[in-house]
Amino acid sequence: MNKLAGWFIIFLSLSVLVYACTNYYFRENYRDVNSMLTSMKESENKVYLKAHLRNGDVVIFKKAWTLDSLSKSISGNAIRYDYNRELREDGEIVISTDSVIIYETNKSMAWSEDGRKSTIMFLTGLNATVTGFCIISPKTCFGSCPTFYIDENDNFHYADAEGFSSAILPSLEYEDVDALNSSKLNDYIDENFIDITLKNEALETHCIRSVSLLGYPVKNNQKVFHSNNDKFYLTENTYLPDKATSNNNDITKLLKYDDRKEWLSLSDEKNLISKEEIILKFDSIDNSDNLGLNIHFRQSLMTTFLFYNTMSYMGDEFSDYFALLEREPVIMEKLNNGLKKELGNIDIYVWNASKQNWIYQAGLNEQGPISINRQFVKLKDYSGNNNVRIKLVLNKALWRIDYTSLCNVISEVKPYEMTPKEIRKDGKTDYQSLSKLLTKDDYLITSPGESYKLRFEIPTGEQRYEYFLKSKGYYLEWMRESWLEGKNIAKLYMLLEQPKLYLKSVAKDFKSYESQMEADFWNSKIQNERVIYDK
């Protein structure tokens, strides 16, 4: 950051130097008329003439002027001032060239502010575009759901965990577990305390019932993973894919390293429901007992697009519909069995050589485009010695995949749970918030822009731990003024009753939104890369 700031100051200083050192050279003086005329022929620009007379008067020709070499006179529409610059004449003036001692020519400087004005206009346009983009896609600019940070200075694209993204209503409250980057967390441990910053970065009200840190001790070469069925597995060994392909494209480099260089495909412009496959080949497995697949993934902005569309269709009846969703579980079920089901999970299959068939393992589905989910699936019914084939079936443009690996499961484990010991808000201990988080029937309610530092006491000793963050609650999205204009109840009903048709109907809209949004989303990131494959 300091280095970046240093470069910024250097670049700024250089810009200032370049800008500030601009000088205009627009004026020339001539002692005689001939040298002036010679110079003017060489000049392409129109020049204005000012004649300084021997007696101190000055005649300023406003526009065109005529030199008569026979009568040795200059004439034109001009103003004549005396030596004290008091007005003497204004109109058609004729002066003798013999009375002139200095001919002053000036080029027009009317354009001299144009560059600065254009730059300001460009800057206004640029800022307005970003503002417009943030209105369309507030999640991209302001984040979403409760976000958790090990380093409080990270921006939300680097959030270490994102709590209960799907819980958009009280009835949808659930407990969410996110794996934390344990090696990063270890760097931030102060004695035996770690501070996790909880932020509300969206136009949402967050109702947080509980937050706790889970930890389990591991030896070298061991890791703990959280599975899709809410179990924790102690594992050892790591096998990276030898080959990963999607639509005949080699994407091995993207899926082999935990480096935030993610794979993402673009949507089908005819239909948002469009499946594709990723094939992973592991050819050098030393121990094929009890294998499990570790996968790092997050959603693209497709669900954000669909969610905001839904809100927009509700228009000014948004709160009525949300209340209806809360009262009528049938409608919520329709949503889940409709849109969610059609878009589907990341379905995992393993190749069984003896059965010559792909065996279904599990479907992963974690909402939210912000933090990367690290999930684990214990594999079953696979065959092969040191060769394992895995197939991921997923909806196009819905998922970003960062990393995949296999490992050997040692056992299922139960991590220790650590509740916050202290909460600090604006640098002060906040006992009330702590009490709310520790009381089962109470909620810590946060508003946009609020930030809390949760302090956890972690086990002492040399033992290395793997950490997870567990959060429970729900959140309420705020209606945006711009969404009110998009009210469309017919479309809302199509979304509920005919999700397949709906997803087909908005495919084109998403396509145009996707190219803009994905580009802005990723271009806005620092030191990150993306790779998009489009068939």
Place this chain on the structure above:
Amino acid sequence: MINKIILILALTMLMLSCFPTPRYLPTNKDINLSPFGAYIELKTENGDVYKGELLSIDTNKIIIFRQTHSYYEVFDSIMVIPFDRYKKYKMRYAQNKSYFWTIPLFTIFPLTHGWLLLLTVPTNWLFTIPITVAGENAYTYKPNSMDVNNLSKFARYPQGIPENVELNSIKPATILKP
């Protein structure tokens, strides 16, 4: 971070050296219509500073209609300064436009950009600070941009004080009505 912002703003303020713009000077569009000399700030070897309208300059002497009040534009004495006492100068020949307002405006504007303001604020500063500094320095010359021997072009009397004119009869520059 706050320290860095303060540093950048302090540097900006430093670069915006307060060089006045007397009201008699023309706008950039009317430069060719002004009958007066440019406004000059002259520093001599012994540290004296003279400010005012440049009346004439030659190899022997520099004559200015001195501004005797540092704030109000009162020009009431003509100074003849021997050329060999000249050390450096700064001169303004037209009204500059202030763009200082762009810095706070384009610092506040990105509040609507969410976390993207981390990128848009520095980007805005990369444009607004140089524009402001350039705006302040526009229509000026210093020795490194124009040799002092060429300054006569910007004097009221580039030919020198006319022979028929008594110095004490010269009146100061006034704002011309359009």
